[in-house]
Amino acid sequence: MQLFARRPASGATSGAPGPRSHRRRRYGALTAGLAAIAGLTTTLSPSAGAAENPYERGPAPTTASIEASRGPYAVSQASVSSLSVTGFGGGTIYYPTSTADGTFGAVAISPGYTARQSSIAWLGPRLASQGFVVFTIDTNTTSDQPASRGRQLLAALDYLTERSSVRTRIDATRLGVMGHSMGGGGALEAAKSRPSLQAAIPLTAWNLDKTWPEIETPTLVVGADGDSIAPVSSHSEPFYQSLPSSLDRAYLELNNASHFTPNSSNTTIAKYSISWLKRFIDNDTRYEQFLCPLPRPSLTIEEYRGNCPHTS
Template identity: 80%
Template sequence: MQQHPHTRTAGSTANPLPLRAGRSRTRRIAGLAATVAAVVGLTTLTGPGVHAADNPYQRGPAPTDSSIEALRGPYAVSEISVSSLSVTGFGGGTVYYPTSTADGTFGAIAVSPGFTAYQSSIAWLGPRLASQGFVVFTIDTNTTLDQPASRGDQLLAALDYLTGRSAVRSRIDSSRLGVMGHSMGGGGTLEAAKDRPSLRAAVPLTPWNLDKTWPEVRTPTLIFGADGDTVAPVATHAKPLYNGLPSSLDRAYLELNNATHFTPNSSNTTIAKYSISWLKRFIDKDTRYEQFLCPLPRPSLTIEESLGNCPHTS
């Protein structure tokens, strides 16, 4: 903090040496007070409950590799089961949400399973993402045989239920929504993003979709592929789907190493780490997570290849 210089009036008879000494002590005390205040401020901002002034959507402490790789984030999580009989347009599911209301509203994400699968196949994402500061709805689809376009409609119906009728609607900021899905649910994620450009983030997991061109998509999209996928091989699905997105879009492609089509069906640190970072970066506009996305992750024991646009613009 800049100190304002003291002004001495003309004709002052005070001894300048004691005056300078007194001012020096005053400056040291003021500097110490400013340092203490800064430390207190930083400490306060590291826990849930307080947001940075320049980003009202920022939630939780400053992220580290350890914090986003952990099985649980800083928020305690509760859950609600939603019966298929109480909803229309999709098959019900489970809502996971931060228990505390101290931080106000959160962004929300709907997650679809894949072909022939139920919400149990993607259930691990519920508490893992919610504990980082999101409301997460893992859904069942109308039938296990629904195709991507239908799954996209169902993801949007689930978000509409979350924000309009659910017991946690008051905890959700309806302007900050995203979608995820596995396999045909991943293809449905792209369909949902195409149909609703206001979505803030999309994360298809080993997606399957016959449509490979997506010029309509305006939603920042992170696509996960798997090098050993024989159901939706990356050469005919994940990578063409990525390439089919507008080149100007905030987009990324992350190919998992030593993985299969069904890797997203169980707890996976790499999927969680980069999904959390993407969702935080674009749903919450939290640029503290940009460090994990740009520069692009290097090939490693868990990452075969990565592509994307860096730095991000939205």
């Protein structure tokens, strides 16, 4: 369903019990004890048809945990020179230091027109500390258009999963893309080109193409009410509205925000990006509580539209 939110004892006999009666009582007590133990075991063990989610990472989330500047994982980082890659301009990989929990999903993030990876660098450790491998990239040139940025995001994911020093930490079947401005337009392009992506988050995105009915990737479109470069009326809103209504999709419009709000640490962007990535890359339904019921308008949210995540 599409949703929209704005602003006594029995059977006793007389007489002393005989030996057979004592044996029956001892047998009955033993049977009851074994049944109780079996019941406890059943309670503590997962039910037969409810296997645990193998992609779940980290402790149960709270509002405080997803709004925090850092999550439960310590983070390391590695620089990737543009000279060592093809198809994009290098970047920085942020990843959970520990390997105790197995592999992680991964996200590539593109900056916008004229910008470099430093403009979206804050997202690297913030998302990685929640249990993702995050690649903030530089583009081949700072003037690359959205279609090119989409191809570069995919090239960065391919490098990350096939050649990078952290490739063994990544589950190559669980990948997503994000981007700011033309990089957000690139995230839409990447999702259109590679339907196997698990999540896409365009941030105050810019693209001449306004319709995206081909996208099959769960998509969170983030706009800003004060955006004069990519106004929501001609960018984020039509992007969202053109997505298939059957798709897991949402539209978050930031309140009192500009086109460049995603270039600085922002709790609202982080909170809903983490929830979206966790729900769709990690298939972690513990994060549905932050997406459904739909967030209501607040000091930081002008508007939120979408549907509650579909359950498989």
